[in-house]
Amino acid sequence: MLCIQDALREAVKKLEMREMMTPLLDAEVLLCHVLSMDRLFLYVYRDRELTEDQIQIYRSMIAKRLQGVPVQYIVNKQEFMGLDFYVEEGVLIPRPDTEILVESVLEWTKEKGDQQDWVIADLGTGSGAITVSLAHYLQKSHVYSVDISPKALSIGRKNAKDHGVAERIEFLHGNLFEPLRRKGLENKLDILVSNPPYIPKAEVNRLQTEVAKYEPILALDGGEDGFDFYRRIVDEAYVFLKNGGLIALEVGHDQGEFIKKMMESKNIYASIRKVKDLSNIERVVVAIIKK
Structure with missing residues (x-):
C-alpha cells in the first residue's frame, strides 16, 4: 500500500525525470482529482493510505501525463474567470491570459452604465469559456x-448548460461571420469578441509537445504570419456591430501594435487601445465602431 505522501513522491520523481515544467503541481492536481479533495487535504492527511483502486487510477x-497529455485533458477540467469548464481533446484549453479579454469587455459594459441586454458575438467558441463567462457575468x-x-x-x-446560461446562448456552426450573416445580425451587435488562432504556421510545430501534439491545430494556426483571422475580422466586424459597439480581440504578445495599425487604416475604428496583463504584456486590442 502507498500513503498519499509516498504516492506524490513516486509521481514527482517520474515527472522530474521527464523534465515536466511543474512536476509537483501536476502530481498534486491529479491526486486531488482521484481523491475528490483539495490540495490542503494532501498535506493534512499525507500519511493516509490509498486504496488499490486509487493507486491504479493515479x-x-x-x-498519461508522462506521454505529454495536458493535466486539464486528464481531469477534464480547467478553471476560468472563477468558473470550472469541462475540456477534452479537440478544444483549446482556456488560458489565464484570456481572462484579460473577458475583463476588458466587462469593464466596458460597466462604463456604459444603464444598458443590460447586451447582444454579443464570440467568434471561436472553443470550450465556451469566453461565451459562458460573458453570459454568466452579464446576466x-x-x-x-x-x-x-x-x-x-x-x-x-x-459548459453553458452546466453553468445555467444555455437559454441565453445560441451556438452557431460555421466560419467566422458566415453564421451571423445567416441570422441577419448585420448592425445588431453591441459587442464582438474573439480569441482567434494567431500563431504563425511555421511556429505551430515548435510549440511545447503537449500543445502541438494534443491541442487542436485549427485553434492555433493563424496562417503564414499569424494575422489571417485578424484581417478577416477587422475587415468585416463593422458590418455586424452597431455604431458605438465594441470589438475586443486577444492578440499574441508581439501582435498588438500591428493590429492597432490595421484598425487605424480602416477609418471606422475609434478609441483603439492595447490592454496589458499584469506582466505588462499586450494581450488585447479594443476599439469602438464609428459609422
Whole structure:
C-alpha cells in the first residue's frame, strides 16, 4: 500500500525525470482529482493510505501525463474567470491570459452604465469559456457563439448548460461571420469578441509537445504570419456591430501594435487601445465602431 505522501513522491520523481515544467503541481492536481479533495487535504492527511483502486487510477493518470497529455485533458477540467469548464481533446484549453479579454469587455459594459441586454458575438467558441463567462457575468445578455468545429460547439453547449446560461446562448456552426450573416445580425451587435488562432504556421510545430501534439491545430494556426483571422475580422466586424459597439480581440504578445495599425487604416475604428496583463504584456486590442 502507498500513503498519499509516498504516492506524490513516486509521481514527482517520474515527472522530474521527464523534465515536466511543474512536476509537483501536476502530481498534486491529479491526486486531488482521484481523491475528490483539495490540495490542503494532501498535506493534512499525507500519511493516509490509498486504496488499490486509487493507486491504479493515479498511476494511469501519471502515465498519461508522462506521454505529454495536458493535466486539464486528464481531469477534464480547467478553471476560468472563477468558473470550472469541462475540456477534452479537440478544444483549446482556456488560458489565464484570456481572462484579460473577458475583463476588458466587462469593464466596458460597466462604463456604459444603464444598458443590460447586451447582444454579443464570440467568434471561436472553443470550450465556451469566453461565451459562458460573458453570459454568466452579464446576466441579461444574449450571446451568439460561432465555431467551425462541431466538437467545440458540443462542449460549449455542455459548459453553458452546466453553468445555467444555455437559454441565453445560441451556438452557431460555421466560419467566422458566415453564421451571423445567416441570422441577419448585420448592425445588431453591441459587442464582438474573439480569441482567434494567431500563431504563425511555421511556429505551430515548435510549440511545447503537449500543445502541438494534443491541442487542436485549427485553434492555433493563424496562417503564414499569424494575422489571417485578424484581417478577416477587422475587415468585416463593422458590418455586424452597431455604431458605438465594441470589438475586443486577444492578440499574441508581439501582435498588438500591428493590429492597432490595421484598425487605424480602416477609418471606422475609434478609441483603439492595447490592454496589458499584469506582466505588462499586450494581450488585447479594443476599439469602438464609428459609422
